[in-house]
Amino acid sequence: MFKKVLIAEDMEDINKGVFSLLTELGVSQIDQVQYCDDAYLKVKRADLDSVPFDLVISDLSFKVDHRSQTYPSGQALVAKLKSDFPSLKVIVYSVEDRLQAVRTLFNQHDIDAYVCKSRTGLKNLTQAICEVAKDGKFLSPEVSNAFSAENELEIDDYDISLLDNLSKGLSQDEISALYKKENISPASLSSIEKRLNKLRIQFNANNAIHLVAIVKDLGLI
Amino acid sequence: MFKKVLIAEDMEDINKGVFSLLTELGVSQIDQVQYCDDAYLKVKRADLDSVPFDLVISDLSFKVDHRSQTYPSGQALVAKLKSDFPSLKVIVYSVEDRLQAVRTLFNQHDIDAYVCKSRTGLKNLTQAICEVAKDGKFLSPEVSNAFSAENELEIDDYDISLLDNLSKGLSQDEISALYKKENISPASLSSIEKRLNKLRIQFNANNAIHLVAIVKDLGLI
DNA sequence: AACAGTATTACGGTTTTCCGTAAGGCAACG
């Protein structure tokens, strides 16, 4: 099991929850920070002093306040940590459940586990810690399909067009009529429904509104 | 373009950001102050010396500290500046996005531009500076509807909450249940429908998807 | 040409949204 662990989480209560979980798991040295920059500095310091951390458990979103930060988000922190200290284990613990975001963390930043904050968040986090301690990886069930359907997670121009027309207020019926007029295929209402359904699954969206909100945030449209 | 500009902003980093923006725009003389009183004194001094400022970019909220101030807020400073030096251009740059506050600044104090600090704040500020240099006015998109319609199209916190929950993928039914649980009124499905209908009309949206897309573009959520 | 695999379309049923109408609650006002 890990000996020295750092928790980066701005909400105090959650921070404490994770702390007591780690204590139960027998972790002797636990440090806690509420800012991304502090997290990086602590890891850096510990490394220089040859008493490095074994594991960092980090949130993704930190509320901004008066203190300006070099690393404005958990993503930025994780990216920097993994690039500077490749052997350091990193578990991301966040409410974020967008599959795209999770994929990026694993593929680009090579994190070791992703746990969704939820009713069973701490339970999953326990699993994750145990798994990572054995050099394994862990993925919360909420986002387990981030990689399961590796087949088509690419978005083509047709998808973008669909989402764009949706965001402009056209109904699926109207989009179908438009595509028929402009000889864009597929144009049937059924195909449009099917495609949107695929996109909803890909982006973990509850409905079309949610889907459009997500892809707008991602800057896809 | 302007030659001599004063920045009144208590947060140092933002102050610096605006400074470098002005430098890029070719402004040669830039003064920076962190207190409202200093801003007024500098403008007064420059006017007496016949080397007046062309433009003041001011925040609205200044954190209070040990130094007691004659002008406790950006509003007070702006009011005094515009009344003493009517030809001086004033751009307000603030996080404040309450429409009433913005209206007051334009109507009562005759400011030249209002820019909201946001993700695209500096971009908007650039636009504003260019517009004001040409004797024009500028209004950030976030508060663009402060004057768009004279009828009551005020958007309140409830509306924002509604739109926010919609964009998170909740159905109207789920929002109703949530509001009932949290004692937020009105909570009935019917009222939620009605309110959303009002918002759709206000923003000229065809449906809920369109509505959420529009308010996201406006930066309301 | 026959085949398999995939993409497109069609269709039916359920849920959700959209929209008009109307009833009930509540406060201001004469």
Place this chain on the structure above:
DNA sequence: CGTTGCCTTACGGAAAACCGTAATACTGTT
């Protein structure tokens, strides 16, 4: 005290979205 106007809620029907299933069309391969 009743009236008026506004806000909230309830209800019902039409439209649209959602979801599974199945038939048809198209692709490339042998």
